[in-house]
Amino acid sequence: MEKNKKSLRNLLNVKWIFLLAGLTSSEILVAQQSLETPYRLTGSIITDLFEPQRQVIQKCSAVIYNKNAEIAYGVVISKDGYILTKASEIEDKKEVEASKELSVPGAEELEVPAPADIPAGPIKLSVRVDKQLFEDVKVISVDPLWDVALIKVEAQDLTPAEYAADSKLEQGSWVIVNGATSRTKRRALAGIVSAKAREIPTAGGAGLGLMLEKVKDKLEVKAVTEDSGAKAAGVLVGDAIVALDGKKIEKFEEIAEMLKDKKVGDEVKLTVKRAGKNMDFQVKLAARGEMDHQPDRNDQMSGDFSKRRSGFPRIIQHDILANSATMGGPVVDMKGSVVGMNIARANRAETFAIPVEELQVLAKQMVEKAGK
16 A cells, blocks of 8 residues: 555656656656556556545445436435436436437546447436446436436435535545446546636526517517427427416517526426417526537537536536536545535536535435425
């Protein structure tokens, strides 16, 4: 163990050694690339240092599948099978479209699983905790503000997460998450807290996902945004807007006024006229900035990231490489205590996690509500 600790210290000092030697940035890059595999962050010498934390993750994290494809991770919060995970990755959809082949830059080298293609057809959830596989999975409830789902498997002897006293970690503090996973073994992936805890506002505010046009005396739907709540609810091009939450709508400004204080994940009742008949739809609001988002250079370099990556009241941020299919799992500190739950892969350098303070409250509220 002492030898491994020395190796880690040597690794962390590599860059400074290069700088003191007077090497240029390009020469440093060449030298870094020649670093032997065991000394890299996912090398055996380094990962062995985090074996105690890996054992914690082995017991209190869950791997969630749709058929045979990994779609999310989860945090075990009770012995009898309650698990928290990222809602937008596992919500009980009637049909799941086959996904594009997604990749994460460096995923193979860093042993982070690239998202598998999601099979088309009805979703079929299963969950693995430690070495146990559970095929009877129930989605109990969803908290739209945090994008968290409570799921339940039939169990009696699971190991719940042990929460840290708080999430007050200094920038640069080590944290560990579940990286690549086999059928029976979790793998530790380490990184550092890279920013202070903060709010992530909803990108562009909450919206329906509709493009409207004034046609004579009515607001007519001219386009429905893909991946929007309106699209999922069944709103069609040509529908005429009648009312929102029971209030008659005649102007664009009236919709904007009613939505200005709404949050991502809130639902509204949208009434439209189609073929002479009024129809009601429950529409879940999404972030306008994410629905209308055009990938920038940073996104293009980021590989796969979460569709929902804004609108969180408070997050802690770390730099561990991840993708959308590795969200929902625990983030642990060096003591093996859970300091948060991964909730969004924001880009190639940032992953957001719900701090343990909010996570504990959320877990308690959702389980208590489930028991009523």
